[in-house]
Amino acid sequence: MELPDQKIENKSLWMASTDIVSSLIVMAVAAIVAVWSLKMSIPSGWASAPGLVPLMFAGTMFLMGLGLFISALRHKGLASLRTRLTTFSGKHFIQDTQTKRSLWIIVLTAVYMLILTGRLPFEIAGFLFLFSTFAVFWEKGRWLKIIVTAIVIPLFFSLTFRFLFSILLPGDSIFDYFL
């Protein structure tokens, strides 16, 4: 069993290795933005150049990324990252409950927001999303409760937003076909 001090040290090592990766991403993004900013046209001098502020912010962000990288190195981030990479097991990662739940919710929201929304009427897309998320995360097996809730909520939102606030819904509403 881990002692509290060990736990804190492990957490700090974990975070230091994460900081190594984040700082590298930050520096890469900052460098790319800085280069693009330099390439922007300068219609009337540097003082009003469109690339001036992005360049300044990208430059200082690069320095902040560098600071984070150095701080992570001091906290043994590189060694910790090496250990994490060598001991990484794809099988264990996938089998972890939290990972599974994260993947489920990301996939379900991606399907709902990027594929179903806009292609199906709002109420149908909403029902499919709610039904599937309730089935995965809520009370498994209580189908009637899940189905009724998944039908009622999108209908309620649709009526409220479409008719009370006169807001168009993504993918239109089934009521548009009937009324």
Next chain:
Amino acid sequence: MYSFFTAFDPYLMLLCFSGAAMGIIWAALPGLSTTMAMALLVGLTYRMPTEMAIIFILGTFTGSVFGGAISAVLINIPGTPDAVPTQMAGFPLAKQGKGGLVLGMSITASMVGNWVGILLLVTCVDYVLDIALNFASWEVALLALWGISISGTLTAGEAPVKGWISGWMGVLIAMVGREEIHGIERFTFGSQELLLGIPYIPVLIGLFGLTEIIMVLSQPQPYVIPQKIGRIFPPIKEFLKYWKSIIRSSIVGLITGIIPGAGANVATFVSYGLGERFTGKRFSKGSMEGVICSEVANNANIGGALLPSLVLGIPGSATVAAFLAALNLHGIVVGPTIELEQPGIMNFMYGTLIVANIGMYLCAFALIKPSVKLFSLPREVLLPVIALLCVLGSFAQKMSMFDINLMFGFGLLGFCMRKADIPIGPMILGVVLGNMLDQNFRRAMVIFEDENIWRVLIDRPMGTALIIIVLITFISGIWPKKKKKRI
């Protein structure tokens, strides 16, 4: 002819209260902002007589400024960007079962903030406008920079650099689109959708709403907000204990309100930051004082923002711009001649603000219990339902599917940032203030192009003071860490 007492007509008061209730409910829904509420309700008031329209819209305005705090405290998703500091200080307390009291405290703080704003509007119009008019491009740019950097310092705990990185990324995101000085495209990659820039609403909903949904549902046993809320009305003694924070936050709210463009976003973060600095406490672990600092500043900002808008015709924020549009629809022209063209209208608005404040207070207390009941539903039920609202909120502003895709992208980005312990609050502030900072900074650079730098520092004392404050913010963000290491 309008007058102060017209606002106290029972029918008008009822209309104002219903506006306040609608504003509170609207802003409590994640992603449905105050500005959007105002913009939608402008259409509803078209057929109303002018005084009815004004009282209804101001009621909605006052209610919606507070409403963002409800979802911020109870589900960790701020209804509006201004409610982010309230979320940071209030949500940890709601998890401990103090949701009702936190909301009670924040309603009272909002009411006090509103009173201060009204008092200022009535008493020191000329004096305050003198200060506001000293804020030119240079000072506004520095103020925006301060807002972003202080939010970075506040939200990142022991590694402020992560908060600054987040804020800086927000500014870079705000740079996307056609810039307004020369009309040149920046970082659009030929996309038509990106030409108008990245709107902050999908960013806010993605970073806070979707990220929270993914984070919480990925936990095998998501947290619950206790249904028993206990006491709602805050003990007056406890509230008054924070009198120093109340006064300080009122001043911050007012001053940021009258500076065009700065708005409540800067006010709440600055007030929260100053609160931490003056009290020496960390509010992010849950603090009533943190909630008070944020809510007082947020609401004192209303009076402050209305001041330059009505008297000079310069809207202090996007929300006030929507209010001005509503006035315009009814033939009221704001500006220095407002009192000449519509005698008594300012007095009527003072009265309206008082009624709206009372309405907000009563409606907000009436709505606490149902809100806590609703938001204490099991997360497995509540959060998927909120995902539907996230889609509606992202879509409603521009009726664009692209905004829903943006919201999803920012949701994933927020998830990765939270995993890497990078705070997301500063990013939203960067997105909101980025364009203002960019335009004002470049305008100032053009003005100062041929001037000696020392001359600029001496001639613009307010700007110089802001430079010093920004430097102090950065240095104090790094300093405590070094001190700890030495120990």
